[in-house]
Amino acid sequence: MAPDHLQLKLKTIPEQPGIYQYLDKEGVIIYVGKAKNLKKRVTSYFVKTQENAKTRILVKQIIDIHYLVVDTELDALLLENSLIKKYQPKYNIQLKDDKTYPWICIKNEVFPRVFSTRNLVRDGSTYFGPYTNVRMVNTLVQLIKELYQLRTCSFDLSDKNIQQEKYKVCLEYHLGNCKAPCVGQQTKEEYGISIQHIEAILKGQISTVINYVKKTMMEFADMYRFEDAQTMKEKLELLENYKAKSTIVSPKIQAVDVITAIEDEKSYFVNYLVVSNGAIIHGITLEVQKKLEEEEREVLLFALLNLRERFQSISKEVLTSIPIDALGSDFKCNVPQIGDKKNLVDLSLRNAKFYRLEKFKHQKITNPEEHAERILRTIQKDLRLSELPRHMECFDNSNIQGTNPVSACVVFKEGKPSKKDYRHFNVQTVVGPDDFATMEEAVFRRYRRLLDENESLPQLIIIDGGKGQLGAALKALEKLDLRGKIAIIGIAKRLEEIFFPGDSIPIYLDKRSESLKVIQFMRNEAHRFGITHHRNRRSKGAFVSELEGITGIGETTFKKLMSTFKSINGIKKASKETLESCVGKAKTKILMEYFSLH
Numbered sequence: 248m249a250p251d252h253l254q255l256k257l258k259t260i261p262e263q264p265g266i267y268q269y270l271d272k273e274g275v276i277i278y279v280g281k282a283k284n285l286k287k288r289v290t291s292y293f294v295k296t297q298e299n300a301k302t303r304i305l306v307k308q309i310i311d312i313h314y315l316v317v318d319t320e321l322d323a324l325l326l327e328n329s330l331i332k333k334y335q336p337k338y339n340i341q342l343k344d345d346k347t348y349p350w351i352c353i354k355n356e357v358f359p360r361v362f363s364t365r366n367l368v369r370d371g372s373t374y375f376g377p378y379t380n381v382r383m384v385n386t387l388v389q390l391i392k393e394l395y396q397l398r399t400c401s402f403d404l405s406d407k408n409i410q411q412e413k414y415k416v417c418l419e420y421h422l423g424n425c426k427a428p429c430v431g432q433q434t435k436e437e438y439g440i441s442i443q444h445i446e447a448i449l450k451g452q453i454s455t456v457i458n459y460v461k462k463t464m465m466e467f468a469d470m471y472r473f474e475d476a477q478t479m480k481e482k483l484e485l486l487e488n489y490k491a492k493s494t495i496v497s498p499k500i501q502a503v504d505v506i507t508a509i510e511d512e513k514s515y516f517v518n519y520l521v522v523s524n525g526a527i528i529h530g531i532t533l534e535v536q537k538k539l540e541e542e543e544r545e546v547l548l549f550a551l552l553n554l555r556e557r558f559q560s561i562s563k564e565v566l567t568s569i570p571i572d573a574l575g576s577d578f579k580c581n582v583p584q585i586g587d588k589k590n591l592v593d594l595s596l597r598n599a600k601f602y603r604l605e606k607f608k609h610q611k612i613t614n615p616e617e618h619a620e621r622i623l624r625t626i627q628k629d630l631r632l633s634e635l636p637r638h639m640e641c642f643d644n645s646n647i648q649g650t651n652p653v654s655a656c657v658v659f660k661e662g663k664p665s666k667k668d669y670r671h672f673n674v675q676t677v678v679g680p681d682d683f684a685t686m687e688e689a690v691f692r693r694y695r696r697l698l699d700e701n702e703s704l705p706q707l708i709i710i711d712g713g714k715g716q717l718g719a720a721l722k723a724l725e726k727l728d729l730r731g732k733i734a735i736i737g738i739a740k741r742l743e744e745i746f747f748p749g750d751s752i753p754i755y756l757d758k759r760s761e762s763l764k765v766i767q768f769m770r771n772e773a774h775r776f777g778i779t780h781h782r783n784r785r786s787k788g789a790f791v792s793e794l795e796g797i798t799g800i801g802e803t804t805f806k807k808l809m810s811t812f813k814s815i816n817g818i819k820k821a822s823k824e825t826l827e828s829c830v831g832k833a834k835t836k837i838l839m840e841y842f843s844l845h
Contacts, residue, residue, distance in 0.1 A: 633734070
């Protein structure tokens with residue numbers, strides 16, 4: 248329930264689109280939100296107990312509520328975005344990006360200079376960027392320098408100063424890097440064509456410049472101006488080479504924005520691409536930390552508005568992996584299913600995924616405990632566990648045509664293998680290849696022993712297999728009165744289906760999820776551990792059966808030979824002296840005669 252001083256305000260809030268602001272006891276705005284229906288949205292914070300702890304803390308701090316009615320949800324979205332940027336409320340999501348990215352500036356001058364900078368000066372100059380890749384900026388600036396002879400000086404090249412001959416040509420002119428507009432050797436019109444081409448290149452319209460250069464080259468050739476034609480040809484080669492290295496996605500895609508996100512427990516990782524004339528001209532990935540369990544749609548909307556403003560995008564089409572409404576009629580939001588646009592969305596998702604992996608690789612090195620804690624919380628969330636699975640165990644069976652059946656149990660503690668706790672189970676009560684009975688025996692023996700020895704039980708048991716193996720394991724837990732006290736799941740190999748007790752319909756975790764990767768790793772580790780033990784049993788069985796056929800070799804000698812040489816090949820490769828030191832001269836003679844050793 249809302250406090251008394253807010254009850255009247257809640258009753259008077261209109262059922263219209265708008266934004267609302269929550270203020271604390273200091274009068275500071277701590278949260279800004281938008282809604283299609285202000286009354287319904289604001290009241291929802293107070294009429295029920297919030298599941299999210301951060302939301303509960305927010306509600307306790309609300310002392311006053313301000314709201315503003317607007318015409319549409321899009322208006323509310325735009326107003327919310329501007330207020331969040333202005334007030335930076337404590338409980339609103341923010342784009343976490345502490346880097347200053349470079350821009351390419353075309354200076355607002357009579358003969359504009361072109362250079363890279365990290366400082367935006369609002370003096371009418373044109374800025375392209377920001378570029379997240381400094382190498383790309385350097386490549387573009389170098390390309391521009393090689394293509395066009397632009398001035399680098401900061402002189403005031405007004406008509407008056409040029410006519411009064413205030414300046415003299417500098418070294419850049421003699422090196423061929425500038426055409427000396429300072430002394431009137433280059434007109435504004437000629438210089439302006441170069442600036443137009445540079446703007447087109449920076450906008451991704453490189454084909455337009457290439458066509459112009461080709462046409463000019465042919466005109467020079469027709470006029471027998473072969474030196475000028477050769478200069479144009481060299482420019483053409485530079486442009487073609489740059490175009491070949493650019494990230495071309497499809498010449499059919501003219502102007503679109505692409506935005507996608509992936510999430511983990513604490514953050515969303517948002518990737519944004521700007522595509523112009525078939526090429527990706529900008530791309531950035533940012534981390535957006537969750538504040539109040541925001542949905543992906545909310546985060547994408549917030550990020551899209553901010554990033555479009557930052558990158559000065561005017562695209563009317565936005566490609567995403569999930570539907571985004573409330574963008575209004577000026578935008579067309581698509582979730583492509585096939586074709587080049589679908590490939591763009593997949594590329595954006597891959598960039599977000601790689602950014603997240605790189606970030607957590609670094610975190611894993613610097614803070615392994617926090618990394619493990621985060622993975623365990625992700626598993627708890629994905630499998631809907633009641634407690635954190637700090638202790639997990641996985642079972643797998645191994646046998647070949649029913650021979651030497653064994654089960655393996657691997658143990659993970661704090662998200663890492665605890666190899667000293669791994670256990671093998673040589674099947675004792677099962678006759679023949681009965682996988683279900685084998686699983687039941689192994690699970691029963693494992694947890695009966697833990698109970699007998701008063702050892703701690705796991706929070707999660709993973710069974711390698713589908714509903715059949717999971718059912719067998721449940722029988723064992725029932726016998727021990729442990730069913731319902733330990734979470735247990737089965738994983739079927741073919742489709743990586745996750746089965747829960749009593750539920751005939753499996754769930755499918757995202758193939759890229761960390762939860763599935765940990766489960767797969769445990770399953771593979773149990774299989775490796777089990778199959779290794781199974782092979783050792785078969786090898787020992789073959790070893791004993793062959794030695795049993797040798798007259799004069801008894802059980803005691805068997806054990807010595809098995810302990811020392813491990814295999815028949817080990818005996819065959821041993822020297823006479825080594826065999827004699829193990830079993831004596833008489834037995835060595837028998838073995839050498841039997842195996843035809845010399």
